[in-house]
Amino acid sequence: MNTTFEYGRQFVVDNRKDLESYLCSLWKEYKEIWPAQHEDENPDSGSNSGSSSKYQPFLSFDGNFARARNYIGFIHFENSNIEIYPKVFQNELKEPETRKIKELMHRHLFYWFSYCRKVKFPFNQASLDRFDFELPELILYLFAKQICEVISLRPYSAYEEVQEALFTPRGRINFDRYAARMSCGNYHMIDCDYEPFIFDNLLNRTIKYCTRLMLSKTRVIETQRILNEIIFMLDEVDDRVCSVQQLQTIRIPSMYSDYEDVIQICCMILKNQVYSYQEYEFKNWSLLFPMEYIFEDFISGYIRKHFSNTFKVEPQKSDLYLHTSPNTFNLQHDILLTNKKTEEQIIIDTKYKPRWNLEKCDSKKGIAQTDMYQMISYAYRRGTDKVLLIYPNTSDKPADDSVFLIYKGTKDETIKIKAVDVPFWSLDGHLSVEKKLKAELRSILSDEF
Structure with missing residues (x-):
């Protein structure tokens, strides 16, 4: 097992050629979910030069060495088992292999996912009671437990x-x-x-098929017990190989709305499997997520939940262009807040770029010049003087805020750009983040900065 952080240390891989080929095929599926908008994505660079069809953003290679890029999760390929964790942990948690540290990171991951819409993990928070597994086994356990709870509570029958x-x-x-x-x-x-109104329907056949796939992969006795219980409950359902295309045709009645999460689980399983010659066996399995999106989606979801009484929250607002007639150079804000009383607007841009050692930084406070240009154009075109740059904390204590005043030709009008580190993780656990982040955002958004 290779356990590493984003852009962390290099590690040795077996069979680099086949692993790289597998990751390229995996990217063909992933790029429909995660558009190619990452700052390091360049199909003409490095070992992938000359052919975008051979591009993948998950690992970079140097001979038989590999290094994680900006996706977190895990990769299971033949004898290679790789776990990748967020880089925001790497300064404080230098030994990601230890069980205690992994548990801390796992709890944060699923806490972030609970606020995300783009990266929605279909787990009830009550199910998150076991973190003493490796990440792949933990996900299989959570998948199994969620499916079992839904089926036992409300068996699904449908007209077919x-x-x-x-x-x-x-x-x-x-x-x-x-x-x-x-x-x-x-x-x-x-x-x-x-x-006929039958129990042996397409959805239950798909659930049973995905359950057998998971059973072939897990080595944890508790997960095996839950999966066998699911198969027992679906004993009257035929064993058939199912595809994600069939799954996407299913429409669930409102009375079975809890099965939407089960469909999402099955979809994740079917999209990430590569068939082997033996039926019901995972040959390779991976789940990978771009941290830029997780951070942005988490902040957006958190503000939507806790501050929507005060602000109209509009994620990915993209109604303006720098040039009109014709419309060109579209502007897309990560989050646009509009005060419901004063109608003042605040542009929020999330930057998953940890600013290490700010006390040793120059006067730019770790902010890229291109990011500053981007925020000025956003504010100028939107007609607001308030811009908020949100960064994740790099230590247990977030850095002090930084304010930049950008003059519009005269000293009478300014654009105020505030850069803040917000609590994104904590050594005290995710519950501490929940409390601290709410207080920090309340202070920032009520401030005139």
């Missing part, structure tokens, strides 16, 4: 179309098929289409 030749008509007679059967002399069999 069946095409069958019967002696007695049922439902609708399919005359095209019946005519073809009569030409073969089977006039006594009537082809019918009908929709």
Whole structure:
């Protein structure tokens, strides 16, 4: 097991050629979910030069050495097991292999996911009671527990179309098929289409298939017990190989809304598996998430939950262009806040760029010049003088805020850009983050800065 941080130390990999090929094939699926907008994404650089089809943003390679990039999660490929954790932990938690440190990071990960919409993990918070597993086993355990809870609480039956030749008509007679059967002399069999209300339906067959896939992968006895319990509850359901395309055709009635999370679990499993020659066996399995999106989505979700009474919260606001007639150079704010009383607007831009050792930094306070140009153009075009740059903390105590006044030609009008480190993680655990972050954002958003 190789355990590392984003952009952390290099580690040795077996069979680099096949691993890299697998990651390239994985990216073909992922790039539809995560558009290529990462600052380090360049298909013409490094070992991937000359062909974007051979590009993947997960690992960079140097001979038989690999190094994680900006995706966190895990990669299981043949004999290679790699876990990648957020770089914000690496200064304080220098030994990610230890169980206590992994548990701390796991709790933070699932706490962040609970506020995310783009990276929505379908887990009830009450299910997060076991963190003494490796990350892949932890996810399998949580998948299994969530599915088991939903099925035991509300078994799912549905109307499903069946095409069958019967002696007695049922439902609708399919005359095209019946005519073809009569030409073969089977006039006594009537082809019918009908929709019985059945337990052996497409969704339950998919759940059972995904359960067997997980059972083939997990080595944890508790997870195996839960998965076998699911299979027992679905004993009347046929064993069939199912695909994500079939899953996406299912529409769940409102009374079974809790199955939406189960569908999402099955979708994640089916999208990330690579079939081996043996049925119900994972050959390779990976789950990877870009931390830029997690940080942005977490902050957006947190503000939406705790400050929507005061502000209208608009994530990914993109209604303005730098140039009009025709519209070109679209501006997209990570978050736009509009005060419901005063109608004052605040542009928020999240920057997942930890600012290490700020006390030793120059007067720029670790802010990239291109980011500053970007914020000025946002504020000028939006017509607001308030811009907030939000960075994750790099130590247990966030750095002091920094304010930059940008004059609009005269000293009478200024754009105020405030850079703040917010509590994103804590050595005291995610519950400490919840409390500190609310106080910090309340102070920032009520301040005139």
